[in-house]
Amino acid sequence: MLTRAPLFCLIGVQQAQPVNTLLVGVVCDEASHRFALPAGGAEGAAKQESFVLSTAGTDQVKGVLTLQGDALCQADVNLKMPRSNQLLHFAFREDKQWKLQQIQDARNHVNQAIYLLMKRDVSYHFKTGSEVLKLMDAVMLQLSRARNRLTTPATLTLPEIASSGLTRMFAPALPPDILVNFYINLNKLCLTIYQLHVLQPSTTKNFKPAGGSILHNPGAMFEFGNQRYEVSHVHKVECVVPWLNDALVFFTVSLQLCQQLKDKISVFSSYWNYKPY
Template identity: 35%
Template sequence: MSECEKEEALNLQKEFEWVLHQEVHTAMDQIHQILIECARRFPVTLYGTDNTIRQDKFILSVAADQLKCVVTLTGDSITYADISFKVQRQQNSVVRTTIQTDSPWKLQQVQDAANHLQQAIYHLDDVAKNYKFKSSDEVLHILGNILGSLQRGRTSLIVPRKKAIDDLIKSRNMKSLSPNLAEDLAISFYIQSHKLIFAVYQLSNNHGKMDFDSNHAECSVPWLNEVLVLFTVGLQLCQQLKDKICVFSQYKDFTVGSRPPSPPTVPN
């Protein structure tokens, strides 16, 4: 190894140690702050935050009174809803039902996202402030756990789980309605990105095959938009740190205190 190559390898070793001992902790502190801010935006108690269980009221409707729903969203549940919609195949008859405070409609997506966010914060908390990382693989393992939790949390809000109509009709949430709907009708509330969606499904028997028509209304929920922005920022910061660490991961035996490796060679 030439003197120039030795100097390059030594500088690379010094940079590696500085990144592990200084920059990783600085970046993780920044990510931690972002995730705590995200936790504060949730309308439920999360990671010890003293969040006020906020109440938001929305009107979701479709033109010509095809569908209308006035809802109160409290935390991760719909605690009140006044619902009306037209059933087309019954001479435009109107169906009315409600959700009352004593039997709320649970939005599991919100709780799932909160749980994944909390898990990401716990992964960060597991790293002691004065801990000295010894290898890039060690950092990448922790970042992988954080990224996984954040991706699952963000996906919980952006991509609602699909249910078969039969499962929807038999779901616990349908029992929140008073009065109950006819067996060929179903409704659903779910989150998609920053929006609350209200959907109505009308089943029909088409030559022995079950089919359904659907209609939906939506509204924007401000705190959901803030949560998704902070999820995205947290993911971006984690990915940036991971990309920087990956520069060193090509040196499999490159650990703190090790002998500087030879620079990579290329064919002449």
């Protein structure tokens, strides 16, 4: 029986591999569809979806964001200024859209995973376990990168936010003491608004510029345009995007299926490497 084990295991690999890779491919394809990004003109434009911004325990920031695939095509925001309760309204200019690079990158990575799975002919049979492991590692790398793009927003310095093209998206223009940043965090589209005050020369002796961060806290200092600022207030609001949640679930399921196939190969390899004497 031991002499038959390698042949049995190779047959097991050949039978398990098409089923598992097909399942992974189907799940990856479902994840790709959730991004609603047209691959070509034949599919037409992605539909627009509007989401209401909210945060627990405060109504200082209210607004509606409109998402079309990987583009934020409209943002209509009201900010109630602390202390004065003055209402500040700002919205995207009609000729502007803001690309959300995280969404675009995530779909590119999952599409690369699909390509790796589907580039071989359907009748192709893997000859060794290491060949399957190499494929699964490559697919899992792309799926992990796709998931990480949604779960790990970029860390930015305040000068980077201040110099971003996002500051020129609004009509009327943002006041010089307001910074905004949009990003994806898991299944949420987030808006952060920073209110600033200018640091006078007499108060800059303890000036310590803040480094990169996803979210800067009040008291963070930075220099921009030969002027030094300090963050006085931070407002963070967000909205849940259901299809981002679906995509994250599909990424997790795909990674689990890949790992299951790798585990099967490891079991088979123990038979191949077994030496009875």
